[in-house]
Amino acid sequence: MTTGSAGFTAPEMMAMEHALLLAGQGVRGANPLVGAVVLDRDGAMVTTGFHLGAGTDHAEVAALKSAALQGVDPAGCTMVVTLEPCNHTGRTGPCTEAIMEAGITRVVYAAADPTPDAAGGAARLANHGIDVAGGLLEDAATELNRRWLVAVQARRPFVTVKVAQSLDAQSAAADGSSQWITGPHARADGHTIRARVDAVLVGTGTVLADNPRLTARALDGSDASRQPLRVAVGLRGIPGDAAVRGSGFVHLETRDPLAVLTELFSRGVRHVLVEGGPQLVGVFLMADLADELFAYVAPMLLGAGVPAFQRLGVATLTDAHVWRLDPDGAAGLTQLGDDVRLHLKPIAPPPAPITKGL
Ligand SMILES: NC(=O)C1=CN([C@@H]2O[C@H](COP(=O)(O)OP(=O)(O)OC[C@H]3O[C@@H](n4cnc5c(N)ncnc54)[C@H](OP(=O)(O)O)[C@@H]3O)[C@@H](O)[C@H]2O)C=CC1
Numbered sequence: 001m002t003t004g005s006a007g008f009t010a011p012e013m014m015a016m017e018h019a020l021l022l023a024g025q026g027v028r029g030a031n032p033l034v035g036a037v038v039l040d041r042d043g044a045m046v047t048t049g050f051h052l053g054a055g056t057d058h059a060e061v062a063a064l065k066s067a068a069l070q071g072v073d074p075a076g077c078t079m080v081v082t083l084e085p086c087n088h089t090g091r092t093g094p095c096t097e098a099i100m101e102a103g104i105t106r107v108v109y110a111a112a113d114p115t116p117d118a119a120g121g122a123a124r125l126a127n128h129g130i131d132v133a134g135g136l137l138e139d140a141a142t143e144l145n146r147r148w149l150v151a152v153q154a155r156r157p158f159v160t161v162k163v164a165q166s167l168d169a170q171s172a173a174a175d176g177s178s179q180w181i182t183g184p185h186a187r188a189d190g191h192t193i194r195a196r197v198d199a200v201l202v203g204t205g206t207v208l209a210d211n212p213r214l215t216a217r218a219l220d221g222s223d224a225s226r227q228p229l230r231v232a233v234g235l236r237g238i239p240g241d242a243a244v245r246g247s248g249f250v251h252l253e254t255r256d257p258l259a260v261l262t263e264l265f266s267r268g269v270r271h272v273l274v275e276g277g278p279q280l281v282g283v284f285l286m287a288d289l290a291d292e293l294f295a296y297v298a299p300m301l302l303g304a305g306v307p308a309f310q311r312l313g314v315a316t317l318t319d320a321h322v323w324r325l326d327p328d329g330a331a332g333l334t335q336l337g338d339d340v341r342l343h344l345k346p347i348a349p350p351p352a353p354i355t356k357g358l
């Protein structure tokens with residue numbers, strides 16, 4: 001088994017560049033973005049695959065299934081993949097087994113898998129007699145999943161934040177009404193995020209103001225087959241008849257966002273969606289616990305109201321929380337009916353936390 005940047009062929013380098021592009025077609029969340037390319041003995045591309053998110057085929061398995069569909073035998077081929085093949089049975093089987101069964105004779109990967117359960121794939125393959133080499137375009141692969149790696153290493157869920165706001169950055173009108181600022185296409189898109197996360201979080205302020213259900217629903221209002229845990233965060237009580245109550249509901253009586261994530265992680269949650277309101281969103285941003293942001297912007301002016309982001313601790317421009325459009329794992333910019341969705345990743349760390357008022 002070798003690691004480092006030396007010893008790779010030109011077709012392997014090109015294949016890894018392509019695999020990185022494919023990886024970006026997945027979705028961010030509990031699992032990393034991963035792409036794979038299978039090369040034949042002459043270095044020609046045979047087939048490709050990418051991972052679409054937790055619970056779906058890993059990139060290597062997707063590529064091998066695609067080979068089978070095309071009637072191509074991958075025996076003797078090289079697997080080029082952006083992440084070290086996993087060595088465990090999670091929601092899907094181990095990629096190491098699939099690679100060995102397929103008769104792949106060389107595996108080239110970019111970045112090592114840091115997940116305690118899934119690591120060790122390279123050694124497993126090498127012990128089986130497969131020629132394994134790691135480290136090709138490692139920096140690019142690591143950057144692609146930078147925030148996911150932070151979450152994995154901290155043993156906390158990956159955090160997606162969603163905000164729906166008017167053009168003048170209000171999440172509700174002056175009287176607190178907010179249903180609806182964005183139109184049906186944007187809201188339906190929000191429900192697809194609910195359907196793929198493990199938990200949806202709101203603050204008690206949102207529960208008391210909106211009485212939300214927080215379920216994942218299709219356009220016709222029917223429940224999605226997979227439902228997230230519904231979580232309210234904050235010290236105030238939740239009314240006995242709140243719509244959010246029922247099986248799959250948890251009230252975490254704390255104002256500490258890390259304690260929230262630690263508790264949810266211990267319950268098996270690996271991806272959370274923070275849906276608001278503006279105070280809870282600010283708390284997660286200030287604690288540098290927001291890994292991805294979907295901001296839905298409606299062409300509506302409210303003049304005054306409830307600012308979409310609060311408790312950010314910004315006193316001057318240099319304190320600003322800086323984000324960039326993220327084209328990987330969902331388009332950076334998307335029009336949804338009359339609204340626009342920004343998909344963003346954090347760039348600058350937030351200013352020093354404010355503890356006053358907690
Ligand atoms: N357009 C949109 O996308 C959305 C709009 N909204 C709108 O937002 C408004 C509600 O806003 P808001 O009250 O900010 O709602 P939040 O859901 O952010 O609730 C705020 C509450 O969160 C609790 N909390 C948890 N952790 C902390 C912490 N570290 N610091 C401070 N508070 C914490 C506190 O409750 P406690 O006192 O119980 O501890 C606080 O009062 C409504 O008008 C609603 O319609 C809400 C969600 C989304």
Ligand SMILES: Nc1c(N[C@@H]2O[C@H](COP(=O)(O)O)[C@@H](O)[C@H]2O)[nH]c(=O)[nH]c1=O
Nearest residue numbers: 164178180181182210212213214215275
């Ligand atoms: N107002 C607003 C949103 N608000 C979010 O949706 C919640 C209501 O969820 P539910 O009861 O399940 O339909 C609400 O409490 C808040 O978290 N979302 C959007 O996409 N666009 C909007 O304009």
